[in-house]
Amino acid sequence: MSLYVRPMIKISAAAISSVLTSAGLAWYSYTPPDERAAEVAYYSFGGMFAILFPPAFFLFFIFGAIVSLWLDQRMKGYARWTGVKKAIVMIFSYAVIGLIGGLAVSLSISQFGFMYYGIPGALLFLAVQSLLQAGAAKITSKTNPRH
Known part of the structure; x- marks a missing residue:
């Protein structure tokens, strides 16, 4: 893959993961109008999305x-690994990144609820990144066929 394609895939994966x-x-925190209590302020779905997107994008970007x-630079030494062994190592590595990220956010704002979102967020990022890399590899193979 090109030197510029890999960072663009990472940034695209961060943006898509942030949106998701x-x-x-x-959606989880939205309360439908029929279930709302009187004299209580509620955010709309769009309002909640607008509040949640900037910090999510920042965390996914960092x-x-x-x-x-x-x-990925550290994992180049394990390039000979394939199949299930490589998948397990990658999943575990990204889960550790998610755990560290969630713990860092939880400690910085003194609210430990964010720690539980780190690992699923990191695995979502890995899944989106893998799909984008597979798509980029397929497009590259069509435009540059090997002889």
Whole structure:
């Protein structure tokens, strides 16, 4: 893959993961108008999404795009691994990144609920990144056929 394609895939994966996470959490916390109590302020789905997206994008950009570039450099030594062994190592590595990211956010704002979102967020980032890399590899193989 080109030198410029890999960082763009990471940034795209961070943006897509941020949108999916923000939409999921906004949907989870949304209260339909029929179930709302009187004299209580509620956010709309769009309002919750707008509140959740900037911090989610920042976290996915820092712990997803930047730290995963570093992790990929460290994993080059394990390039000979294939199949299930490589998948397990990658999943475990990204889960550790998610745990560290969630713990860092939880400690910085003194609210430990964010620690539980770190690992699923990191695995979502890994899944989106893997899909984007597979798509980029397929497009590259069609445009540059090997002889």
